[in-house]
Amino acid sequence: MSQAYEKAYRQSLEDPTAFWGEAAKDIQWYKQPLKVLDDSAKPFYRWFDGGRMNTCYNALDYHVENGRADQVAVIYDSPATGTVKRFTYREVRDEVARFAGVLVHQGVQKGDTVIIYMPMVPEALIAMYACARIGAVHSVVFGGFAPNELAIRINDAQPKLLVSASCGIEGKKTIEYKPLLDKALELATHKLDRVVLLQRPQVKAPMIAGRDFDWVEEMEKAQPVDCVPVEATDPLYILYTSGTTGMPKGVVRDNGGHAVALKWSMKNIYNVKPGEVFWAASDVGWVVGHSYIVYAPLLYGATTVLYEGKPVGTPDAGAFWRVVQDHDVKVLFTAPTAFRAIKKEDPNGELLKKYDIQHFRTLFLAGERLDPDTYHWASNLLKVPVVDHWWQTETGWSIAANCMGLGAFPIKPGSPTKPAPGYDVRILDGEGKELPRGQEGMVVIKLPLPPSCLPTLWKNDQKYLESYLDPFPGYYFTGDGGYYDQDGYLYIMGRVDDVINVAGHRLSTGGMEEIIATHPDVAECAVVGMADDFKGQLPIGFVVLKAGVTKPEKIIVDELAALVRQQIGAIACYKKTLVVQRLPKTRSGKILRGTIRKMIRKICDKQEYTIPSTIDDPASLREIEAQFRG
Ligand code: COA
Ligand code: AMP
Numbered sequence: 001m002s003q004a005y006e007k008a009y010r011q012s013l014e015d016p017t018a019f020w021g022e023a024a025k026d027i028q029w030y031k032q033p034l035k036v037l038d039d040s041a042k043p044f045y046r047w048f049d050g051g052r053m054n055t056c057y058n059a060l061d062y063h064v065e066n067g068r069a070d071q072v073a074v075i076y077d078s079p080a081t082g083t084v085k086r087f088t089y090r091e092v093r094d095e096v097a098r099f100a101g102v103l104v105h106q107g108v109q110k111g112d113t114v115i116i117y118m119p120m121v122p123e124a125l126i127a128m129y130a131c132a133r134i135g136a137v138h139s140v141v142f143g144g145f146a147p148n149e150l151a152i153r154i155n156d157a158q159p160k161l162l163v164s165a166s167c168g169i170e171g172k173k174t175i176e177y178k179p180l181l182d183k184a185l186e187l188a189t190h191k192l193d194r195v196v197l198l199q200r201p202q203v204k205a206p207m208i209a210g211r212d213f214d215w216v217e218e219m220e221k222a223q224p225v226d227c228v229p230v231e232a233t234d235p236l237y238i239l240y241t242s243g244t245t246g247m248p249k250g251v252v253r254d255n256g257g258h259a260v261a262l263k264w265s266m267k268n269i270y271n272v273k274p275g276e277v278f279w280a281a282s283d284v285g286w287v288v289g290h291s292y293i294v295y296a297p298l299l300y301g302a303t304t305v306l307y308e309g310k311p312v313g314t315p316d317a318g319a320f321w322r323v324v325q326d327h328d329v330k331v332l333f334t335a336p337t338a339f340r341a342i343k344k345e346d347p348n349g350e351l352l353k354k355y356d357i358q359h360f361r362t363l364f365l366a367g368e369r370l371d372p373d374t375y376h377w378a379s380n381l382l383k384v385p386v387v388d389h390w391w392q393t394e395t396g397w398s399i400a401a402n403c404m405g406l407g408a409f410p411i412k413p414g415s416p417t418k419p420a421p422g423y424d425v426r427i428l429d430g431e432g433k434e435l436p437r438g439q440e441g442m443v444v445i446k447l448p449l450p451p452s453c454l455p456t457l458w459k460n461d462q463k464y465l466e467s468y469l470d471p472f473p474g475y476y477f478t479g480d481g482g483y484y485d486q487d488g489y490l491y492i493m494g495r496v497d498d499v500i501n502v503a504g505h506r507l508s509t510g511g512m513e514e515i516i517a518t519h520p521d522v523a524e525c526a527v528v529g530m531a532d533d534f535k536g537q538l539p540i541g542f543v544v545l546k547a548g549v550t551k552p553e554k555i556i557v558d559e560l561a562a563l564v565r566q567q568i569g570a571i572a573c574y575k576k577t578l579v580v581q582r583l584p585k586t587r588s589g590k591i592l593r594g595t596i597r598k599m600i601r602k603i604c605d606k607q608e609y610t611i612p613s614t615i616d617d618p619a620s621l622r623e624i625e626a627q628f629r630g
Pocket of ligand 1: 142143144145168170175282283286288310311312333334335337338341366367413501502504505535569570571572573
């Protein structure tokens with residue numbers, strides 16, 4: 001038993017004010033918070049109310065003023081372009097201050113929103129910090145999303161300005177961003193008349209005079225701008241994440257709670273020291289990128305790696321080991337799917353022999369369940385602890401982890417170990433009754449959530465309540481299913497709602513269904529996730545065609561794949577559709593998606609499946625089962 005963990009965990013739940021009040025001393029405040037935890041408007045909670053600070057100041061200026069000015073803050077390693085560049089804390093601070101000047105010059109003020117649609121280039125991080133510096137709220141949209149998804153986010157966030165680049169580089173492909181963003185701006189109902197665009201050497205994008213401004217030219221004209229104090233409870237960013245429908249949820253992150261929790265996590269969860277190199281191989285468009293590429297390492301005075309490449313193909317499956325060696329990476333954080341990709345290409349780890357990674361300490365994995373096979377492979381190969389940890393866009397840091405800075409527990413493959421301090425994780429049945437150890441149910445977190453977790457959804461308190469708090473009053477509903485074993489280890493077994501995880505990317509099956517339903521030959525459909533050895537899950541659609549459709553099924557299936565790719569993006573990986581005669585339904589006509597989901601999961605797990613006796617139309621499920629097995 002880890003006593004440090006037990007002590008921290010107990011105190012965090014029994015006296016959250018003392019626990020997080022202590023952690024907050026590590027943050028520089030212009031004005032100390034009046035209250036650590038404000039619970040006067042339950043079930044809405046606010047952390048560090050009355051405190052004034054600036055996230056950018058804490059991550060950059062503070063370190064420049066306190067001995068880290070010449071330490072490398074950001075290493076940009078881009079096998080995609082054959083570039084490696086290092087930026088000191090002073091250099092990043094100066095670039096950020098100047099880009100903040102560009103934002104101000106473009107009319108962006110404190111509280112305004114800015115959309116950042118960028119590939120993995122240092123300018124993405126600079127733009128994010130520049131927003132934080134002036135109290136503007138950024139919303140980064142993952143570069144792999146199609147124009148329609150970008151337009152949805154523009155409409156919801158109502159940005160003053162969009163920051164983008166001429167292209168992204170995806171392995172061996174160059175993806176032109178400008179046509180995508182022009183199309184998104186055309187589709188969006190919120191009219192936006194300012195774009196700052198970074199022209200990358202690989203692609204020179206045509207500019208629209210009066211609307212599009214060149215990054216370099218604007219930087220040359222701009223004056224550096226200082227940090228603006230903001231309330232701890234003011235939003236730092238909005239990050240849209242897939243919910244159960246095509247309308248993503250705008251997760252809000254506040255400034256104060258976020259800075260406190262993230263800085264605390266670097267020592268206590270990741271066990272990194274300031275000055276060491278921490279690498280999160282993710283994308284700035286995802287929460288892992290926000291928290292552990294951009295914010296946490298710099299809040300903590302560490303060095304972060306911004307890697308524009310893939311685990312394989314850039315140039316080979318030794319890419320990660322090369323980066324770990326070249327930059328003296330102590331801790332790597334990525335998704336299990338990245339390791340499955342490496343394992344597929346280099347099953348015996350031959351490429352690792354080319355590199356010296358003896359200083360490498362810990363591998364952290366998250367974003368999807370870490371399957372025991374991948375755990376054993378990575379752990380045998382690297383001979384360092386391989387730590388699974390579970391979290392969500394909504395929380396911004398891990399809900400459960402083996403806290404390496406608080407005395408590690410023995411690892412149990414398949415489990416992210418125990419709830420992190422601050423998280424009172426419980427397992428409930430459908431009626432909200434707590435389940436004993438060993439029984440699988442809905443995973444919930446007793447309120448209040450710790451700092452950094454979403455205080456609400458962007459301009460939508462109602463949806464926040466409906467999605468997360470109403471299902472089980474007094475608890476936050478995670479959307480995941482799971483259980484505790486007899487030793488109190490938590491197991492997260494997968495989503496119990498219409499969300500799936502494809503190659504570590506969170507996607508809405510409901511959103512895919514909405515798109516499929518627009519096909520003229522489709523009467524109704526259900527999309528669920530099916531297990532995939534490489535990507536964790538892949539979507540599969542079951543479709544009923546309208547009566548009288550004569551078009552060959554093969555053509556319809558291809559059209560549906562193309563439609564989802566065009567509307568959501570290639571990352572949806574929607575390729576498989578099975579045409580069936582009927583879908584199972586309740587008496588009131590609701591499609592039994594949960595039942596289909598459970599059946600597919602059991603079949604994929606090679607477990608026995610019996611059709612529930614309560615189903616009115618078992619033949620419809622039998623047909624789906626036969627088609628799927630076929
Ligand atoms: N911009 C444009 N297109 C993108 C993109 C981006 N940023 N990211 C992915 N795509 C495209 C891919 O090129 C691919 O297109 P294709 O169908 O034409 O081949 C498609 O979307 C599917 O991408 P993906 O599922 O990522 O598959 P992949 O084979 O290209 O790569 C992995 C597989 C495992 C290497 C990759 O998914 C990966 O590194 N995943 C880790 C995810 C992660 O970091 N998650 C965050 C949590 S830590
Ligand atoms: P995202 O918001 O994109 O980070 O996705 C969050 C979802 O990914 C969670 O609700 C889980 O379903 C899944 N997830 C993330 N990390 C893990 C993990 N370590 N184990 C199991 N599932 C995970």
